[in-house]
Amino acid sequence: MDDLIIRALLIDDEPLAHNIILEYASEVPFLQIVGQCYLATEALDFLKQQEVDLLFLDIHMPKLKGLDFLRILNNKPQVIITSAHGNYALESFELDVCDYLLKPFRLHRFLKAVHKAYDQLQLRRPATSSPLNPPNDAKGGAEVGEKQLFIKSDKRIIRLSWEDIYFLESHGNYVKVWLEHQFHLTPRTLSSFEQKLPGELFSRVHKSYIIHKQCIDYLEGNRLVLVNGKTVPIGKNYRHLFRNLLDGE
Numbered sequence: 001m002d003d004l005i006i007r008a009l010l011i012d013d014e015p016l017a018h019n020i021i022l023e024y025a026s027e028v029p030f031l032q033i034v035g036q037c038y039l040a041t042e043a044l045d046f047l048k049q050q051e052v053d054l055l056f057l058d059i060h061m062p063k064l065k066g067l068d069f070l071r072i073l074n075n076k077p078q079v080i081i082t083s084a085h086g087n088y089a090l091e092s093f094e095l096d097v098c099d100y101l102l103k104p105f106r107l108h109r110f111l112k113a114v115h116k117a118y119d120q121l122q123l124r125r126p127a128t129s130s131p132l133n134p135p136n137d138a139k140g141g142a143e144v145g146e147k148q149l150f151i152k153s154d155k156r157i158i159r160l161s162w163e164d165i166y167f168l169e170s171h172g173n174y175v176k177v178w179l180e181h182q183f184h185l186t187p188r189t190l191s192s193f194e195q196k197l198p199g200e201l202f203s204r205v206h207k208s209y210i211i212h213k214q215c216i217d218y219l220e221g222n223r224l225v226l227v228n229g230k231t232v233p234i235g236k237n238y239r240h241l242f243r244n245l246l247d248g249e
Contacts, residue, residue, distance in 0.1 A: 006118060007051075009035045011043045011066070012058040017082060017103070021056055024110045031114055040069035052077050054117050059083040059092075070095050071173075074189045078117040096152065096187055123150075123157040149196070151177060153184040160184075162201055166215045167232055168193055170208040180228045206235035 010021055010033055018036055025031050034052060037043040041064050043055075054077055059066040067088065070076060081092050084103040092100055098120055099113035148161050160177065169176040169183075170190040176183040194204055204210045205224065209232045217227045222239075224232045 006031050006053045006114075006121065007034045008032065008054040008056060009037065009043060009046060009052045010056045011037045011040055011061075011069075012056070012082060013038050013061045014058070017058065020104075021082070021110075024107050027107065028111065028114055030118065040064040040066060043069065044072065047073070053121055054078045054080065054098075054114075056080050056082050057097075059085060059088050067091060067095060070097075075192050078120055080113045080117060120157075151184060151186040151188070153177075153186045158184055162198070162212070163214075165202075165212050166226055166228055166230065167212060168202075168210040169232075178230065205238050206233050207237070209233065209235075 008025070008031060010018055012018060012021075015038075018038075022033060025033050031054075034050065035043075035046050037046055038061075040057075040061055044064075057066045057069070057079055059081060060083070066081065066083070070079065076096070079095075079097040081088070081097050081100045082103060082105070083100070086100075086102050089100045098117045101109060101113055147163070148159055150157055150159050152158075160179075164179050166178045166180060168190060169178060171185065173187060173189075174185050175188050175190055175193060176185055190204075190208065190210060194202075194210055197210070201213060202210050203213055211224060211226070211232055215226045215228070217225045219225075219234075220231075222234050222236075224234060226232065
């Protein structure tokens with residue numbers, strides 16, 4: 001392995017669980033515990049101040065349960081569940097967690113989970129970036145490299161070129177990333193894409209849509225017709241922005 005560091009946050013209401021994970025983490029050269037929280041509500045405040053690559057997350061905690069905490073997060077890092085209850089495994093994996101450690105777990109099982117998270121983070125790294133943690137413009141809902149991004153869809157990490165994307169459509173807690181005649185569904189927010197994609201190529205034209213400007217064919221009423229024949233509505237709160245787009249501003 002090259003010299004990479006995974007920054008992890010530990011979230012568990014049991015001090016003993018903290019001690020065990022800290023002990024195990026000391027055996028992993030590339031793993032750094034950068035924070036410890038005893039409530040998921042504390043973790044929300046922590047993540048507003050500092051980004052991490054990995055969460056060690058308990059499920060049963062006071063005030064806010066671990067899985068409900070995950071549902072709140074817009075841009076989830078890798079997540080390893082650490083729980084004494086095995087009946088939440090299916091629900092956890094539906095939330096795209098990396099692994100599920102059933103307490104009490106031993107060092108070899110911990111190492112397996114951490115290396116799995118490492119491999120997932122490696123897959124999401126832009127090819128042009130040498131450290132594990134890419135530049136700020138490469139984080140969030142999509143990992144952005146040189147004129148490309150990586151998205152998670154159907155348990156795969158998919159690389160897309162900017163030029164392949166026609167538009168993006170919000171779909172509940174997911175985003176449909178539309179190519180010419182198909183789409184990939186990814187568990188991210190539209191706002192996370194808006195923050196990462198280059199503004200000179202992409203523009204938000206509706207609360208639920210971002211379009212690739214070069215894919216616009218013509219304007220018809222309050223909708224855009226793209227060169228692949230798909231139509232995208234223009235939201236009333238975005239019409240002035242689209243006028244600026246037409247004017248080249």
